[in-house]
Amino acid sequence: MEITRAGGGIGIPWLYVTEDPAASDPNARVGSLSLRFGLGWAKSNSFATGQTPVLRYNRELMMAILHDRVQIARNVNATVISLDAAPDGYAEFDSGVPKKFVLDPHGMLGAA
């Protein structure tokens, strides 16, 4: 809110679960977030959050990929591993490596 221009919008698509029992902040444990709502009012900011309705976008984004308009796999560093390597993938992801792990349960991506 502080860095958004007056009249600007804030999209919050990421996950904010209704409860976060392991959070250190007691408010966060019950899914409560402290924010300066008055500042949002003063700047007429708009907010939107919630699960992304994937169906609204995926066909057009598919066409963008098929027509070579975007390189999303390269940009997120897609990294293919086997299903058996999933625990290692989770551990590595947890350590913050810049990779997006793609599991390949049937070994179909090797040649792709």
Place this chain on the structure above:
Amino acid sequence: MTGNRAVVYQGPGQVEVRDGDYPTYEMKDGPGVNKANVGRRTPHGAILKTVATNICGSDQHMVRGRTTAPVGLILGHEITGEVVEKGLDVENLAVGDLVSVPFNVSCGRCRSCRESNTGVCLNVNPERPGGAYGYVDMGGWPGGQAEYVMVPYADWTALRFPDRDQAMDKIRDLTMLTDIFPTGYHGCVTAGVGTGSTVYIAGAGPVGLAAVTASGTSMPSGSRMPAASAARPLTPRPGRCPTRSTRSSGCLRLTQRWTVSASKPRVTPRTGSRRLRRPCSTLRWRSPAPAGGSASPGCT
């Protein structure tokens, strides 16, 4: 009947690959399955052989013990697969089709779905609006980090790739259609990103980078999302900006916090922040031009 090996949550910090049952067209009781969904029949479902299924930051959220996810939950909601069987009510998919499955489980029949708000489908989760595969409190639909998975309401939800060979050539990109690419895109849409917008993206994990990608994506069907003039992810770990293109879009290191002067709409990083590379020329990060929108996909 073949079995089904799947990634299973085994408590904080632990996942294992375990043998389970091959999917059927009926919800079975199990860890995380909503009791009201047990016994639910899904003749509208298809069984997919999983071709690609991604690990998501929100999976990590559960595995870090930050939710009430029960031990034994089968994980995975980013599913791309080949139809190997279909239920009696599936009309438009054929065995052999390669499809992308949105992470949202949705029915296509309720008011929300009719308004294309599939993230708050009213029919798939007795607990609250919105369902998902392999996720706590999302209805208990078994996850797709598995060899096989049942996808309910398959005609409605599965996106068929037009050509199998073409799809396999680009499968590493197409697998991002299940969640992170649309999620980054949705963040930009809901923030009002348009032509010439300056965009601040909180977090440079996969979703943040997808938002960077999305903010510069123009669609083949008519430029629904014209390129923003500048999109900047901000992260405590710039090393997570994996590619030259995303780094050069200006990953910044967040070490403390950002402040903004009330008198001048100017964003200034406090001490300790530094640029990895020079930002793209269209962006003057310290310029008087204020941010037009921001998307906050978190840092995963």
